[in-house]
Amino acid sequence: MFKIVRYSFQDLLRSRWSYVYFAFYLLLGFVMLFLNHDLAKGVITLMNVIIILVPLIATIFGVMYYYSSREFTALLLAQPIRRSRIFLGQYLGVAGSLSLSLVLGLGLPFVLYGLFRSPAIWDFVLLLVTGVFLNLIFTALAFLVALSNDNRIKGFGYAVLLWLFLAVVYDGIFLLSLILFEEYPLDSFALGATLLNPIDLSRTLILLKLDISALLGYTGAVFKAFFGTSLGMLVSLGVLGLWTAAPVAALVRKARHKDF
Amino acid sequence: MIEITNLHKRFGKNTVLSGVNLSLQEPGIHAVLGPNGSGKTTLIKSILGMVCPDQGSISIGGQPTGGQWLYRKDLGYLPQIAEFPGNLKVGELFRMIEDLRQQPAAPEPLVERFGLQPFLNKKLSTLSGGTRQKVNLVLTFMFEPPVYILDEPTTGLDPGALIALKELIRTRVGSGALFLITTHIMPLVEEMAQSVIYLLEGKVYFEGSLKTLYTLTGKTHVEPAIAAIAARHHV
Incomplete structure (x- = not known):
């Protein structure tokens, strides 16, 4: 597979x-x-950009790579290589190269700015870890969508819709339901709704670490009250892991039964 | 060597293979004939494990192939349409496949035979159709597996390359290899094939040697003989 x-x-x-x-x-x-003049503030601003953009880039790039490497895949399928290895290998190649771009691209300016002498270093590391998780999750989702649709226009459409849903629409529905059902106890609902969306989960995870209650919002506050800061972080990291494993497992299953 | 029993495959509503039974034991050239859409490529891809059959089983050298992958080291496959990752160079592609297959490969004599030396450092996306097909042939023949599966091997080849290909096939048959070839070129079948498999609407309508085909139909060429078989079943 590593080959x-x-x-x-x-x-x-x-x-x-x-x-x-x-x-x-x-x-x-x-x-x-340049705009923030401060590492800690830079991390916060960056977070808001990363949790929306990283999934978008991973989604588009994942779908694009899958469709453009179909010839390569066809060539590999006729060789004595396990099917699951072919797709896992390509997936890791894409997610790995995206993560490398992210870590090096963001890491370089922060290191030059004196990251290693700053107390914000762990916040920044967590930001990158979350970014890598989002890359892994959304590349896997993109591969899964592409694998299920032979028509690339459809595949692109569904993948972008999926991103749009998780990045924008989900939050809208979530807020709307909080307002509609405000008379009911919503703690466990809010908790569940956060865990079910990797983007919300990433935001909560970083905000827990940054410990800025003003930005935590309702779900973050519920999260913090329920788990506490350190357990909350462990739980959200664990669930991000599950969010990575589930689409990868689905990908392998799908690949096993597909006709080429 | 290749044993296929009761193979069924449908894509959506479209039944492509409906109960194919085949047994190819002898080394030599077995030609799969049939009109477009008769299931030739699906049959070949099922043998390779690229298409998962709905029903039935395939075994190669006595080993069932369902869900397996290692058996593919005994197969050399020439796909109908030569598609390669565009930003690789020809030489790199040969090395990559050799590396992935983990088998000794000898591309050099083939590169020479098909006159590909000037293209070794060219990107695959810049090659013409015929040159791609030659690259495709080198990829298939640079290993020496016991079974070759060639899907329309002559597409886009110039006469010189065609002669080289025929020689190559004869040499490999001489050392005991089995070839499964789909083609629409009847003179090629008459010249080289040892047995003919006629596929129509996902079923095997005839399987046997050329001689049997001629005696059965009273014809002296493959084309009318095949037409006679098709007509007989349709009346």
């Missing part, structure tokens, strides 16, 4: 896109620091 990861990774390093994303994150990091 396939390596070949996918090499393939991506040759394509312009990895560098475009790297340059984008690099620019983003410098701009944020």
